[in-house]
Amino acid sequence: MVLTPLAGAASDGAGGRGAAEVAEREMRELIDWAAAVEANELPQSVLRRAALVLCDDIAAMLAARDEPEVRRVQDQLLARPAVTEASVFREGRPRTDRYSAAVANAVAANWCELDEGYRKATCHGGLCTLPALLAEAEAEGLTMNEVLRCLGVAYEVVTRFARAFVFKGLTLHPHATLAAIGAAAAMAAARKAPAGHFLDAVSAATTMVAPGPYNHAVKGALVRNVWAGVGAWVGMKCVDWAAFGIAGTASSAYDVFVDGLGAEFKAGEFRGAGGRLGNRGRLPQDSRLLPIRPFGGRGDRRIGRRVRNLATRRGYRAHRRGDPLARADPRQSEAGDQPCRQVLHAPYRRRRLADGPCRGRRLFRGEP
Numbered sequence: 001m002v003l004t005p006l007a008g009a010a011s012d013g014a015g016g017r018g019a020a021e022v023a024e025r026e027m028r029e030l031i032d033w034a035a036a037v038e039a040n041e042l043p044q045s046v047l048r049r050a051a052l053v054l055c056d057d058i059a060a061m062l063a064a065r066d067e068p069e070v071r072r073v074q075d076q077l078l079a080r081p082a083v084t085e086a087s088v089f090r091e092g093r094p095r096t097d098r099y100s101a102a103v104a105n106a107v108a109a110n111w112c113e114l115d116e117g118y119r120k121a122t123c124h125g126g127l128c129t130l131p132a133l134l135a136e137a138e139a140e141g142l143t144m145n146e147v148l149r150c151l152g153v154a155y156e157v158v159t160r161f162a163r164a165f166v167f168k169g170l171t172l173h174p175h176a177t178l179a180a181i182g183a184a185a186a187m188a189a190a191r192k193a194p195a196g197h198f199l200d201a202v203s204a205a206t207t208m209v210a211p212g213p214y215n216h217a218v219k220g221a222l223v224r225n226v227w228a229g230v231g232a233w234v235g236m237k238c239v240d241w242a243a244f245g246i247a248g249t250a251s252s253a254y255d256v257f258v259d260g261l262g263a264e265f266k267a268g269e270f271r272g273a274g275g276r277l278g279n280r281g282r283l284p285q286d287s288r289l290l291p292i293r294p295f296g297g298r299g300d301r302r303i304g305r306r307v308r309n310l311a312t313r314r315g316y317r318a319h320r321r322g323d324p325l326a327r328a329d330p331r332q333s334e335a336g337d338q339p340c341r342q343v344l345h346a347p348y349r350r351r352r353l354a355d356g357p358c359r360g361r362r363l364f365r366g367e368p
Contacts, residue, residue, distance in 0.1 A: 005319065007125050008037055008359075009342075014348075017027045017067060018255070019258070019265055019267070020251050020254040020255075020258075022265075022267050023164070023253060023258075023265055023267075023270070023289060024251045024254065026164070026268070026269075026271055027199075027202075027250060027253055027265070027270055028199065028250055028272065029201075029270065030270045031157075031195055031198050031199040031202060032161055032195045032269070034153045034154075034156070034157050034185065034188075034189060034198060035188070035189075035192075035193060035194060035195040035197075035198040037149070037153055038149065039145050039146065039148065039149035042148075042149060042152050042153075046152045047148045047149075047152065048213055050148045050152045050155070051148060052153040053116055053125070053126040053130070053151065053155070054126075054130065054147070054148070056114075056115065056116050056126065057109050057115050057116065057126040057127065057130045058089060058134075059114065060089070060108070060109045060110070060112065060114040060115040061089040061105050061108040061109045062089050062108075063108075063111075063112045064107075064108040064109075064111035064112050065089070065090040065091060067108075067111055067112070069112050069222060070107055070108050073091075073103075073104065073107050073212040073226070073229075074088055074090065074107070074108070075100075076102040077096060077100040077103060077281060078094050078096050078100070078104070078299070079102070081095070081096035081097060082096040082097055083096070083098075084096060084097075085097060085098055085101075085138065085139040085237040086098040086102070086134070086138045086139050087134075087138060088101050088104045088105060089105055089108065090108075091249050098135035098136055098138070098139040098236070099135070099233050099236055099237070101131075101134075101135040101138075102131040102132045102134075102135040102136075102183070102229070102232040102233060102236060103132040103229040103230070103232055103233050104229070105130075105134065105135070106127065106179070106229035106232040107133075107178060107226050107228070107229040108132035108230070109127050109130070109131060109228065109281065110127050110175065110225055110228055111126065111225050115127050115259065118159050118162065120159075120163065120356065121159060121162035121163045121166070121174075122162060122170070123158060123159050123161075123162035123174045123178055124174065124175065125154075125155040125158055125159050125182065126151075126153075126316070127156070127175065127179070127182075127228050128155040128158045128175075128178050128179045128181070128182025128183065128228065128231070128244050129151060129155055129158060129182040129183065129185065129186040130151065130186070131183070131228070131229070131232045132182075132183035132184075132186045132187050132232045132235055132236050133147065133151060133186035133187070133189075133210045134147075135153065136186070136187050136190045136191070136236070137190060139192075141264065144324065146190070149189070150186055150189040151186070152183055153183040153185065153189045154186035154248075155182075157181070157182070157185040157202070158178055158181050158182035158185060160269060160270050161178060161181050161206075161253070162174060162178055163266060164253075164265060164266050164269040164270050165185045165253070165257035165258065165263040165264070165265060165266075165270040166263055166264045166266055167261070167262070167263050167264075168262075168264070169216040171213070171214055172211055172212060172213065172214060172217075172236065172321075173212040173213065173214045173216065173224060173227065174218055175224065175227040175231070176209065176210040176211065176212025176224075176227040176231070177209045177211075177212070177257075177261075178209070178211070178231070178234075179204060179227060179228045179230070179231020179232060179235065180205040180206075180208045180210075180230075180231040180234040180235040180238070181205045181209070181231075181346065182208055182231070182235065183205070183231055183232045183233075183234070183235025183236055184201045184202050184204070184205035184235035184236070184238045185198075185201075185202055185235075186235075187201070187235065187236050187239040188201045188202065188239050188242075192334070193239065193242075195296070195313045197239075197242050197243065199247075200242035200245075200246075200247030200248070200360035201235075201238045201239040201241075201247070202238075202252060203247055203248030203249055203250060203252040203253065204241065204246065204247050204248040204252070204255070205226075205235045205240040205248075206236045206239040206248060206252045206253040206256050207248050207252050207256055208231075208233075208235070208238065209256060209257075209261075210225045210227060210230065210231070211261065212224065213361035220253060234252075248334040255262060260268075268343040270328040271348075330352075
């Protein structure tokens, strides 16, 4: 492990428990900020970007509404609702308990590879945070301003985790390793949990990460599409359980990611640019929405051509001005040139590939 010492850190911070202490201290500072920040303290650029992420990911959920596997998962979750408090994003807007709704929406959100992604680390911040946040917000009647605050805070937390713990190569998939953390941060922010409760929930969530292999996305294994749903449920329950004293420790993240999974800890990433939390926020410059980087930011240079050819064979011609298929350019990504066969293997439909981002823009403008 190579650690860049943090200015002012103890002299033994180059490795071992010294590095763990740095990680613990920085994570506490991050959680203290996340628990205390108010909406009016976040820049307007962050809130506006949060609104775009919100609309983009809801559109991604709707895009998968008729995928047969998604419908079966959602039908099962809706079969015996004990409480009807949160919506599943599909026709008729059926309602169920908040935990089942979060799972159903998370599975749909990444199914068609239309959700946004964070550019500077392998993390889809919206996918990790929004399913839990939307369910909790509807169940508890949060205002839109509060939803945007929570999204900005939770997105900041989960992307800092992604930048602080870095794996050598694409070994573990971020949907599996980060979704529980993002969901816990989103729900704790929604409940305005005090710093201690917030830390207990997020630390517990770090111990619930799944070692989902990255190559399952490359091979088109559909189990990859439910990792975010499992993480959403686990992260939300960690917030519930933290109220009972069921928690991890401030060193849990280091213990899991470095000691357990072999990641490298990057000192200073929990603090962000200039060492000031909330200095600029992650959302204004670092989020990647579909119209900018399609297909979840996939790095395969051939994806755009494959999908355009596939759509053409099915009778769709991507020649309208501003068409997402016509301008698809997924070349710039953290994933390099990894082939993504899921685009062709799964039954993605050209209509939803086309209308996903358009639906997101209509939502943002307040149109039906």
